[in-house]
Amino acid sequence: MQASSSNDLSSDTHFWKTIWNLKTPPKIRSFIWKACRNIVPSNALLFDRFHGQFKAGPKCPRCGECSESLEHVLFFCPFAQAVWKISGFGYAPEIRGFPGFGLWWKKLSSLNGKGLFSDGLNLISFLCWNLWKSRNGFVFSAMVESPVQLWDRTFASFEEFISSSKNPILSSSVRASCSSSFPSPSSWLPPNYDFIKVNCDGAFDSASGNAAAACVFRDSSGHIIGGDTMVFSTSSANVAKALAIRLGIVTAINAGWSRVIFESDNLGVIFRLNSKAFIAWESAAVEEDIMALVEPFQSFSFCFVNRCCNKVAD
Numbered sequence: 001m002q003a004s005s006s007n008d009l010s011s012d013t014h015f016w017k018t019i020w021n022l023k024t025p026p027k028i029r030s031f032i033w034k035a036c037r038n039i040v041p042s043n044a045l046l047f048d049r050f051h052g053q054f055k056a057g058p059k060c061p062r063c064g065e066c067s068e069s070l071e072h073v074l075f076f077c078p079f080a081q082a083v084w085k086i087s088g089f090g091y092a093p094e095i096r097g098f099p100g101f102g103l104w105w106k107k108l109s110s111l112n113g114k115g116l117f118s119d120g121l122n123l124i125s126f127l128c129w130n131l132w133k134s135r136n137g138f139v140f141s142a143m144v145e146s147p148v149q150l151w152d153r154t155f156a157s158f159e160e161f162i163s164s165s166k167n168p169i170l171s172s173s174v175r176a177s178c179s180s181s182f183p184s185p186s187s188w189l190p191p192n193y194d195f196i197k198v199n200c201d202g203a204f205d206s207a208s209g210n211a212a213a214a215c216v217f218r219d220s221s222g223h224i225i226g227g228d229t230m231v232f233s234t235s236s237a238n239v240a241k242a243l244a245i246r247l248g249i250v251t252a253i254n255a256g257w258s259r260v261i262f263e264s265d266n267l268g269v270i271f272r273l274n275s276k277a278f279i280a281w282e283s284a285a286v287e288e289d290i291m292a293l294v295e296p297f298q299s300f301s302f303c304f305v306n307r308c309c310n311k312v313a314d
Contacts, residue, residue, distance in 0.1 A: 073131060212230070242287055263309070
């Protein structure tokens with residue numbers, strides 16, 4: 001893996017302006033700027049700077065497995081990978097051939113408002129900064145948190161910044177898609193009188209590649225009125241979860257239901273569908289197909305629910 005090359009970016013005035021124009025607190029813009037210049041003091045950087053005389057050594061203090069580059073902290077440490085997996089982005093980069101943070105950020109910046117949902121770059125900035133902050137808390141204060149806690153804290157601080165801003169930085173549609181990614185009641189609720197609600201779930205066995213999907217439909221009285229299942233082979237749990245929602249859509253179309261609420265306990269898939277941010281490469285084709293299939297519906301929504309509310313589709 002190559003380190004971020006600030007030399008390749010130093011003359012790109014537009015690139016640096018996009019960083020300072022991020023809709024984030026100044027400390028986060030400063031962090032992204034330092035990360036792109038490859039001057040964030042990771043153990044590997046300090047070890048190289050002091051010619052091997054850095055007492056802590058180059059290893060990652062959290063996993064102890066690899067040299068702690070900035071890219072390791074933000075993407076490749078098992079802890080960081082778990083955070084990205086449960087986040088709305090479902091991002092899983094390959095370490096081999098990774099260009100370094102600066103060039104990665106440049107490519108990401110070019111997608112903002114295109115393949116990446118509007119203002120998505122701001123939320124990713126919050127996430128990167130919080131991953132670094134969590135690393136420092138672990139190293140200097142022995143603070144331990146789970147990947148779920150870090151993502152929840154990241155999203156909460158992002159929402160707080162939005163709500164406290166005098167000039168809102170997110171469109172209402174993006175804010176709606178973000179809020180729909182966070183839970184819901186702790187017990188299942190029936191839909192309104194003229195709606196159908198479908199719970200969708202998928203399971204995936206990484207050893208064999210075998211997967212299954214199920215969907216269960218209920219009316220406003222909570223009565224089960226339909227459902228379907230299928231078994232298949234696939235490459236990831238993300239794909240299995242997305243295919244479960246697609247199964248629900250196809251089943252609803254065949255039954256003639258056009259006012260449907262689709263529920264899943266997969267935060268990532270629901271977030272990406274609501275924001276139209278199809279950046280989880282392995283499930284992107286399925287998610288784009290889902291959005292095409294629901295176009296004829298009179299009314300539809302994709303909602304995240306706690307796992308306890310989705311057991312009917314297990």
